[in-house]
Amino acid sequence: MRFHKIANVNKALDYIASKGVKLVSIGAEEIVDGNVKMTLGMIWTIILRFAIQDISVEETSAKEGLLLWCQRKTAPYRNVNIQNFHLSWKDGLGLCALIHRHRPDLIDYSKLNKDDPIGNINLAMEIAEKHLDIPKMLDAEDIVNTPKPDERAIMTYVSCFYHAFAGAEQAETAANRICKVLAVNQENERLMEEYERLASELLEWIRRTIPWLENRTPEKTMQAMQKKLEDFRDYRRKHKPPKVQEKCQLEINFNTLQTKLRISNRPAFMPSEGKMVSDIAGAWQRLEQAEKGYEEWLLNEIRRLERLEHLAEKFRQKASTHEQWAYGKEQILLQKDYESASLTEVRAMLRKHEAFESDLAAHQDRVEQIAAIAQELKYVPFKEAALTVTNWLYEEKKSSVGRLSTSLISAHDQFKATLPEADGERQAILSIQNEVEKVIQSYSMRISASNPYSTVTVEEIRTKWEKVKQLVPQRDQSLQEELARQHANERLRRQFAAQANVIGPWIQTKMEEIARSSIEMTGPLEDQMNQLKQYEQNIINYKHNIDKLEGDHQLIQEALVFDNKHTNYTMEHIRVGWELLLTTIARTINEVETQILTRDAKGITQEQMNDFRASFNHFDRRKNGLMDHDDFRACLISMGYDLGEAEFARIMSLVDPNGQGTVTFQSFIDFMTRETADTDTAEQVIASFRILASDKPYILADELRRELPPEQAQYCIKRMPQYTGPGSVPGALDYTSFSSALYGESDL
Amino acid sequence: MAYSVTLNGPGPWGFRLQGGKDFNMPLTISRITPGSKAAQSQMNQGDLVVAIDGVNTDSMTHLEAQNKIKSASYNLSLTLQKYVDIKTTIISVLIPWVESVIPRVEFLLMVWHL
Numbered sequence: 001m002r003f004h005k006i007a008n009v010n011k012a013l014d015y016i017a018s019k020g021v022k023l024v025s026i027g028a029e030e031i032v033d034g035n036v037k038m039t040l041g042m043i044w045t046i047i048l049r050f051a052i053q054d055i056s057v058e059e060t061s062a063k064e065g066l067l068l069w070c071q072r073k074t075a076p077y078r079n080v081n082i083q084n085f086h087l088s089w090k091d092g093l094g095l096c097a098l099i100h101r102h103r104p105d106l107i108d109y110s111k112l113n114k115d116d117p118i119g120n121i122n123l124a125m126e127i128a129e130k131h132l133d134i135p136k137m138l139d140a141e142d143i144v145n146t147p148k149p150d151e152r153a154i155m156t157y158v159s160c161f162y163h164a165f166a167g168a169e170q171a172e173t174a175a176n177r178i179c180k181v182l183a184v185n186q187e188n189e190r191l192m193e194e195y196e197r198l199a200s201e202l203l204e205w206i207r208r209t210i211p212w213l214e215n216r217t218p219e220k221t222m223q224a225m226q227k228k229l230e231d232f233r234d235y236r237r238k239h240k241p242p243k244v245q246e247k248c249q250l251e252i253n254f255n256t257l258q259t260k261l262r263i264s265n266r267p268a269f270m271p272s273e274g275k276m277v278s279d280i281a282g283a284w285q286r287l288e289q290a291e292k293g294y295e296e297w298l299l300n301e302i303r304r305l306e307r308l309e310h311l312a313e314k315f316r317q318k319a320s321t322h323e324q325w326a327y328g329k330e331q332i333l334l335q336k337d338y339e340s341a342s343l344t345e346v347r348a349m350l351r352k353h354e355a356f357e358s359d360l361a362a363h364q365d366r367v368e369q370i371a372a373i374a375q376e377l378k379y380v381p382f383k384e385a386a387l388t389v390t391n392w393l394y395e396e397k398k399s400s401v402g403r404l405s406t407s408l409i410s411a412h413d414q415f416k417a418t419l420p421e422a423d424g425e426r427q428a429i430l431s432i433q434n435e436v437e438k439v440i441q442s443y444s445m446r447i448s449a450s451n452p453y454s455t456v457t458v459e460e461i462r463t464k465w466e467k468v469k470q471l472v473p474q475r476d477q478s479l480q481e482e483l484a485r486q487h488a489n490e491r492l493r494r495q496f497a498a499q500a501n502v503i504g505p506w507i508q509t510k511m512e513e514i515a516r517s518s519i520e521m522t523g524p525l526e527d528q529m530n531q532l533k534q535y536e537q538n539i540i541n542y543k544h545n546i547d548k549l550e551g552d553h554q555l556i557q558e559a560l561v562f563d564n565k566h567t568n569y570t571m572e573h574i575r576v577g578w579e580l581l582l583t584t585i586a587r588t589i590n591e592v593e594t595q596i597l598t599r600d601a602k603g604i605t606q607e608q609m610n611d612f613r614a615s616f617n618h619f620d621r622r623k624n625g626l627m628d629h630d631d632f633r634a635c636l637i638s639m640g641y642d643l644g645e646a647e648f649a650r651i652m653s654l655v656d657p658n659g660q661g662t663v664t665f666q667s668f669i670d671f672m673t674r675e676t677a678d679t680d681t682a683e684q685v686i687a688s689f690r691i692l693a694s695d696k697p698y699i700l701a702d703e704l705r706r707e708l709p710p711e712q713a714q715y716c717i718k719r720m721p722q723y724t725g726p727g728s729v730p731g732a733l734d735y736t737s738f739s740s741a742l743y744g745e746s747d748l
Numbered sequence: 749m750a751y752s753v754t755l756n757g758p759g760p761w762g763f764r765l766q767g768g769k770d771f772n773m774p775l776t777i778s779r780i781t782p783g784s785k786a787a788q789s790q791m792n793q794g795d796l797v798v799a800i801d802g803v804n805t806d807s808m809t810h811l812e813a814q815n816k817i818k819s820a821s822y823n824l825s826l827t828l829q830k831y832v833d834i835k836t837t838i839i840s841v842l843i844p845w846v847e848s849v850i851p852r853v854e855f856l857l858m859v860w861h862l
Contacts, residue, residue: 267767267773269772270771270772271772721811724818737811737814737815737818738811740814741768741809741810741811744766744768744770744771745764745766745778746764746765746810747760747765748761748763748764748814748817748818
């Protein structure tokens with residue numbers, strides 16, 4: 001009803017009057033009746049008071065601040081030169097430039113012409129009304145045709161642009177800052193989780209691997225032990241290197257994470273129980289201890305088994321030879337045929353027996369040897385004996401590599417030399433046998449077929465001679481084969497040594513180069529990084545040499561060669577050196593990365609520094625390195641910081657803590673750095689939320705959804721607690737406690 | 749060395765709380781505002797917060813602890829644990845004891861020679 005409307009309007013007018021606005025001849029009734037002139041007059045009075053008069057109350061600072069802001073924003077547009085709030089705006093390009101600077105999508109600046117000022121002004125006002133919610137306050141013809149346009153009107157209109165754009169900019173900056181903070185938080189959380197995950201995986205692998213390395217139950221056969229050696233080689237070549245890398249990566253991740261936390265002002269990261277850096281280092285050490293012992297044990301066992309097999313073979317051979325010889329002899333010796341024999345027969349038997357005895361004596365030695373071998377085999381489970389035996393054999397092999405072949409070969413050659421003589425004797429025996437048969441035949445004697453003087457028959461001699469004829473070339477061949485094998489081994493040794501002697505020093509040199517690079521480098525960090533990356537590439541390109549060496553090492557181990565006098569480097573040396581090299585380069589690169597992160601986080605660019613310098617100098621009126629409060633406020637306005645009283649007071653207490661009324665360049669720079677640099681504190685995040693919440697102590701879910709990207713808005717809505725302070729409304733979210741909780745600090 | 753403290757309401761109490769389970773750090777008093785209610789009590793900077801209103805803080809995140817304190821009905825009662833650093837212990841306990849056993853000059857000479 002009408003009197004309700006009048007009451008409402010009066011309420012509004014009372015408020016305006018209370019703010020010190022004199023409303024002459026404007027009454028509630030005219031407004032309610034829709035009197036256009038009166039309404040416009042009231043609106044203008046309001047504008048005068050709240051938009052312009054605010055500026056005129058602090059006229060110097062605000063007007064100058066606004067002017068400076070315009071200059072700054074239109075600086076890139078060469079055909080615009082803002083010096084005042086009247087003549088500079090006549091061609092309309094200033095307004096268009098302001099729009100284009102902030103919203104290039106709304107206007108095509110390149111198509112504009114200085115010669116169409118009315119068109120330009122109208123275009124600007126059209127766009128401002130449609131897209132920026134700024135009503136058309138100016139008259140284009142008026143501005144163009146008046147020699148000096150109305151300063152106040154233009155200032156009012158331009159200040160609308162200021163509020164629209166600077167406000168939007170502020171909100172955008174605030175939203176960006178919040179997003180950045182949340183992103184940093186989420187990133188840090190992710191890194192922490194990843195660290196924990198990698199750490200438990202690595203520790204689990206170590207936990208599984210150590211028992212395998214500590215298991216010292218020997219296998220029964222050489223094959224099984226060699227398979228174990230092969231497994232160990234696989235472990236060292238294929239399974240362990242990625243784990244070394246994982247461990248290195250874990251260290252690097254930890255360092256980077258701590259650096260990031262430090263520069264983003266968060267508390268340091270404490271890994272959970274059992275996953276600290278010291279725990280991982282301890283477990284790794286235990287692993288390497290177990291490794292060392294394991295390889296030694298493997299090699300010793302293999303040597304031991306080799307000796308065992310060799311002895312067993314010897315025993316078998318000799319025992320079977322002896323058994324063959326002894327076969328039937330006992331029968332013969334038990335014969336009591338002498339009881340019924342004649343004298344001649346007994347004499348013959350005696351000869352036979354004597355022959356047997358000398359034969360036996362010859363065999364005695366051999367039997368003793370066999371017994372000795374059996375004894376050794378029996379006692380072999382005793383480690384000490386075995387070790388001494390294996391050591392003896394090892395020494396023997398070591399010192400007689402060449403000798404073995406030559407001595408055996410010469411022995412064999414000597415043996416071959418006796419063959420013709422033996423053959424001669426054999427022929428002699430055959431001819432005697434033939435004569436004996438002839439005599440028997442010629443005298444038609446009834447003689448037993450067997451020779452009473454000897455147990456050895458011609459048949460036996462013949463068979464044995466055939467055998468010898470067979471075995472000699474066989475032995476020849478096996479000796480030659482052995483010789484060839486030894487030569488091959490020697491070649492392998494030389495090959496390995498040749499490579500190892502090149503690789504070892506190369507690794508050493510690279511380590512020294514890396515160390516020197518971090519000590520000597522005085523140039524920018526980027527240069528250091530480039531050089532380290534180059535080293536890294538070199539190392540990657542060199543890897544195939546290590547693989548080749550591993551291949552040779554495998555051949556050597558398969559050939560059961562355990563020594564190499566041509567080089568001081570063992571495969572293990574090279575492996576360890578290589579791993580150390582990879583770890584060192586990765587660590588050094590990470591150190592430089594950390595330095596770069598730290599440097600970039602705390603700094604502002606040279607350009608920004610120049611900007612700040614210029615602003616300060618402009619407002620430093622007495623040129624004494626000091627700005628007073630009003631100038632500081634103007635300066636802030638010119639940079640787009642239009643602050644409310646409370647906010648300005650807070651900032652003043654930061655830049656002028658002693659209340660001296662002036663702001664030094666240093667505190668100004670510190671403030672600007674804090675505002676523009678990447679570091680953030682709980683206070684800044686709270687301030688950012690306050691901007692988005694339009695200065696309320698709480699924020700609403702809708703506001704969050706409006707200002708932040710959906711993912712971040714959801715994150716905040718989920719985590720923010722209810723706001724329970726004064727002025728609370730349902731759905732109010734407490735951004736203050738949320739922000740301070742991000743940093744793990746709250747004031748209570 | 750645990751002790752209890754009751755701060756008379758209403759808040760604010762004048763101390764800064766730091767840490768929590770989500771930071772893998774114990775809840776500690778990182779700062780006490782001079783002249784505040786916290787300053788007038790036995791509380792000291794560095795002390796650990798063991799319980800809030802009788803509830804153990806072991807598993808609390810920072811936000812949970814903060815909310816618990818804020819939701820105190822009027823007075824706030826905390827159980828804290830004294831934090832004594834090595835330097836203080838040495839200066840206040842160890843050195844006087846040693847001095848009571850060995851005369852000062854001799855002790856200083858001995859330490860100097862180490």
